[in-house]
Amino acid sequence: MTNAKSPSERRAHLVRLAGDLFAEKGFRATTVREIADAAGILSGSLYHHFDSKESIGDEILSAFLEDVLAGYREAIRETADPRTAIEQIVRSSTATLGRHRAALTMLQNDWNYFSGQPRFAYLRTAMKEIEQTWIDQLERGKQTGQFRADLDARLTYRLLRDILWLPTSWRPSATWSTEQIVDGLLRLLFDGITVP
Amino acid sequence: MTNAKSPSERRAHLVRLAGDLFAEKGFRATTVREIADAAGILSGSLYHHFDSKESIGDEILSAFLEDVLAGYREAIRETADPRTAIEQIVRSSTATLGRHRAALTMLQNDWNYFSGQPRFAYLRTAMKEIEQTWIDQLERGKQTGQFRADLDARLTYRLLRDILWLPTSWRPSATWSTEQIVDGLLRLLFDGITVP
Amino acid sequence: MTNAKSPSERRAHLVRLAGDLFAEKGFRATTVREIADAAGILSGSLYHHFDSKESIGDEILSAFLEDVLAGYREAIRETADPRTAIEQIVRSSTATLGRHRAALTMLQNDWNYFSGQPRFAYLRTAMKEIEQTWIDQLERGKQTGQFRADLDARLTYRLLRDILWLPTSWRPSATWSTEQIVDGLLRLLFDGITVP
Amino acid sequence: MTNAKSPSERRAHLVRLAGDLFAEKGFRATTVREIADAAGILSGSLYHHFDSKESIGDEILSAFLEDVLAGYREAIRETADPRTAIEQIVRSSTATLGRHRAALTMLQNDWNYFSGQPRFAYLRTAMKEIEQTWIDQLERGKQTGQFRADLDARLTYRLLRDILWLPTSWRPSATWSTEQIVDGLLRLLFDGITVP
DNA sequence: AATGAATGAGTGTTCATTCAT
DNA sequence: AATGAATGAACACTCATTCAT
Numbered sequence: 001m002t003n004a005k006s007p008s009e010r011r012a013h014l015v016r017l018a019g020d021l022f023a024e025k026g027f028r029a030t031t032v033r034e035i036a037d038a039a040g041i042l043s044g045s046l047y048h049h050f051d052s053k054e055s056i057g058d059e060i061l062s063a064f065l066e067d068v069l070a071g072y073r074e075a076i077r078e079t080a081d082p083r084t085a086i087e088q089i090v091r092s093s094t095a096t097l098g099r100h101r102a103a104l105t106m107l108q109n110d111w112n113y114f115s116g117q118p119r120f121a122y123l124r125t126a127m128k129e130i131e132q133t134w135i136d137q138l139e140r141g142k143q144t145g146q147f148r149a150d151l152d153a154r155l156t157y158r159l160l161r162d163i164l165w166l167p168t169s170w171r172p173s174a175t176w177s178t179e180q181i182v183d184g185l186l187r188l189l190f191d192g193i194t195v196p
Numbered sequence: 197m198t199n200a201k202s203p204s205e206r207r208a209h210l211v212r213l214a215g216d217l218f219a220e221k222g223f224r225a226t227t228v229r230e231i232a233d234a235a236g237i238l239s240g241s242l243y244h245h246f247d248s249k250e251s252i253g254d255e256i257l258s259a260f261l262e263d264v265l266a267g268y269r270e271a272i273r274e275t276a277d278p279r280t281a282i283e284q285i286v287r288s289s290t291a292t293l294g295r296h297r298a299a300l301t302m303l304q305n306d307w308n309y310f311s312g313q314p315r316f317a318y319l320r321t322a323m324k325e326i327e328q329t330w331i332d333q334l335e336r337g338k339q340t341g342q343f344r345a346d347l348d349a350r351l352t353y354r355l356l357r358d359i360l361w362l363p364t365s366w367r368p369s370a371t372w373s374t375e376q377i378v379d380g381l382l383r384l385l386f387d388g389i390t391v392p
Numbered sequence: 393m394t395n396a397k398s399p400s401e402r403r404a405h406l407v408r409l410a411g412d413l414f415a416e417k418g419f420r421a422t423t424v425r426e427i428a429d430a431a432g433i434l435s436g437s438l439y440h441h442f443d444s445k446e447s448i449g450d451e452i453l454s455a456f457l458e459d460v461l462a463g464y465r466e467a468i469r470e471t472a473d474p475r476t477a478i479e480q481i482v483r484s485s486t487a488t489l490g491r492h493r494a495a496l497t498m499l500q501n502d503w504n505y506f507s508g509q510p511r512f513a514y515l516r517t518a519m520k521e522i523e524q525t526w527i528d529q530l531e532r533g534k535q536t537g538q539f540r541a542d543l544d545a546r547l548t549y550r551l552l553r554d555i556l557w558l559p560t561s562w563r564p565s566a567t568w569s570t571e572q573i574v575d576g577l578l579r580l581l582f583d584g585i586t587v588p
Numbered sequence: 589m590t591n592a593k594s595p596s597e598r599r600a601h602l603v604r605l606a607g608d609l610f611a612e613k614g615f616r617a618t619t620v621r622e623i624a625d626a627a628g629i630l631s632g633s634l635y636h637h638f639d640s641k642e643s644i645g646d647e648i649l650s651a652f653l654e655d656v657l658a659g660y661r662e663a664i665r666e667t668a669d670p671r672t673a674i675e676q677i678v679r680s681s682t683a684t685l686g687r688h689r690a691a692l693t694m695l696q697n698d699w700n701y702f703s704g705q706p707r708f709a710y711l712r713t714a715m716k717e718i719e720q721t722w723i724d725q726l727e728r729g730k731q732t733g734q735f736r737a738d739l740d741a742r743l744t745y746r747l748l749r750d751i752l753w754l755p756t757s758w759r760p761s762a763t764w765s766t767e768q769i770v771d772g773l774l775r776l777l778f779d780g781i782t783v784p
Numbered sequence: 785a786a787t788g789a790a791t792g793a794g795t796g797t798t799c800a801t802t803c804a805t
Numbered sequence: 806a807a808t809g810a811a812t813g814a815a816c817a818c819t820c821a822t823t824c825a826t
Binding site: 227228229239240242243247248249 | 818819
């Protein structure tokens with residue numbers, strides 16, 4: 001009668017519903033009642049599947065960061081050329097971010113909230129690895145003579161990172177395809193806007 | 197011991213205190229009790245000076261945007277050269293953003309919240325003017341041959357804007373002076389990271 | 393010990409409790425905490441059943457007016473004789489008002505508050521229908537020669553209406569039965585106090 | 589420079605302003621801030637003239653009841669004829685009520701609030717005297733054969749009293765003059781609406 | 785006679801969470 | 806797996822009142 005799904009499928013479905021709402025209005029601004037409404041159940045019933053709202057957030061966020069880091073690690077493992085590595089990082093980020101739109105907006109809207117809690121300590125850890133990867137590649141590029149010698153790697157990273165995390169940018173639209181966005185970004189990053 | 201201040205000074209002081217808290221933890225995440233605590237008064241007493249929490253936010257946000265727009269308008273009024281105009285915009289933004297750190301984090305954390313309310317309609321208006329200014333200058337630069345002809349002005353703006361609005365970047369630190377940050381950014385913007 | 397009731401019974405019970413308090417001290421003067429106390433729960437728990445204090449008032453008031461208007465409509469549908477119609481209106485009002493004591497005091501104490509809100513616009517609408525019904529019957533009685541020709545229908549209605557809405561009068565007491573009250577009122581209305 | 593008024597004039601002016609607001613929105617629903625605003629001063633400054641909001645209400649209410657009772661006493665002192673006495677009571681009430689519109693609405697909206705407080709005990713006392721006066725005259729009229737013998741004096745009073753206290757009725761309008769209202773009421777009271 | 789700042793108790797409301805059924 | 810009812814702490818806000826200046 002009811003199309004019986006496996007328990008974990010039901011659970012995954014709820015996480016996805018919650019993620020959509022988190023993406024739309026932020027983690028804190030989304031109430032468990034809204035999540036439950038979207039699922040067609042009562043708010044209390046959610047606690048049969050999760051022991052807290054934060055545990056839903058945890059699930060979304062940790063899956064996202066594992067995915068991101070996997071992309072970064074693969075990018076630097078596959079190639080010795082820093083320019084190619086950075087290009088690969090950017091391209092892998094595009095794909096990853098497209099898959100985890102909810103996680104991204106959650107981090108942007110409520111970074112302070114999450115990063116302050118012990119439970120989400122892995123957020124800071126992951127961000128450090130991401131930063132270090134960028135700095136490493138930028139420094140190596142300076143040594144190979146591919147990147148400008150006067151580049152401050154850390155400063156450049158800070159200036160660049162957020163461009164990568166703009167959720168709107170990463171949603172292919174009627175105006176720009178994903179490819180166009182990535183190419184535009186890489187062109188900007190490597191060559192700037194000035195005619196040489 | 198009580199240093200008598202002018203009537204409006206007290207009010208301005210409270211706005212500053214509130215702004216610091218908003219910057220630190222977001223507008224919504226900051227309670228009026230926390231603001232009152234910071235001022236050493238009771239929460240209800242705040243309403244002697246403001247008629248709502250939102251009106252404090254309004255004061256901070258509108259002051260910020262007026263300041264930003266003034267900088268943009270002056271930048272394009274003073275010069276006909278698009279490259280110089282953009283450089284001027286970036287430099288004025290640096291100064292403005294340094295003066296309005298609270299407003300910036302408020303917008304980043306709670307953009308959805310504010311932009312959805314009629315009271316804050318001016319936020320969207322201002323953002324449109326900012327976007328248009330960037331696109332205008334980028335297009336003009338393409339026509340003068342200063343910028344690459346294949347530049348998608350709108351896409352480039354979207355990619356660039358947020359780099360300008362990173363509050364962390366704009367706080368001069370022990371590591372980087374404001375000058376260094378601006379120069380690094382302009383270098384990146386105009387020339388990219390690659391050795392020509 | 394807990395007598396299991398149907399879901400909506402609980403809700404109806406709360407409405408009744410709230411109505412008693414509203415009748416006793418007025419709608420505005422009654423706090424949601426008092427209602428909750430009367431129900432033996434916490435104030436916040438009321439919001440599981442209602443989405444606002446006003447929605448409780450709405451429920452009470454609209455039920456009352458529907459009942460009143462039903463009585464009026466039936467009275468004028470059943471009879472063509474204006475004197476009988478008015479007598480029927482008075483008798484039906486007696487019954488209705490006895491069933492809705494809370495609504496009546498709410499309207500008397502907080503008419504200004506309610507009638508000013510769009511949500512309660514139906515209050516004014518209903519009052520207009522009530523007034524029109526009275527005026528119609530009084531005018532018809534003048535034409536049939538049953539009522540004095542010099543009667544100002546509108547003025548008479550205004551003078552009469554509130555006599556019908558006195559909650560104290562409509563509570564049968566040790567002193568007077570409901571029948572006595574209605575008869576007294578009708579006698580007064582039709583014949584005055586003077587010996588003919 | 590400033591047109592200096594006597595202290596008591598200023599005070600009386602404030603009482604009048606407050607009374608207007610009380611009449612418009614009820615005693616409890618009117619805030620001291622609103623009174624102060626109407627007077628062009630700050631709310632705290634009112635406490636230079638009155639020691640509480642209730643003391644303003646007290647002033648208005650006690651003046652009203654003294655006036656009402658004076659009218660009643662004079663009416664029964666001047667004449668031995670109960671019908672004339674009642675007519676005189678009604679006529680004097682009209683005048684009095686016109687002069688104390690604020691007091692009347694205050695009593696109607698917030699009777700429960702006032703009558704429950706020891707400070708306003710005189711309200712109940714005065715109402716008792718009013719009731720007794722009506723009953724006395726009605727009984728005497730029955731004995732003289734002027735009023736119907738089957739009249740329940742107490743019930744009739746209850747049914748009549750509120751008709752006298754309708755503030756809207758007592759404000760002469762474009763539609764009805766004060767005279768018309770009084771005459772209409774007396775006609776209704778003595779003769780009813782039926783053609784003899 | 786008035787200001788400007790503050791108090792403190794209270795208001796309606798929200799929301800993550802719990803739990804017996 | 807879900808319901809329906811409730812909790813309890815917090816929230817933004819109100820308002821009569823006080824008081825030093």
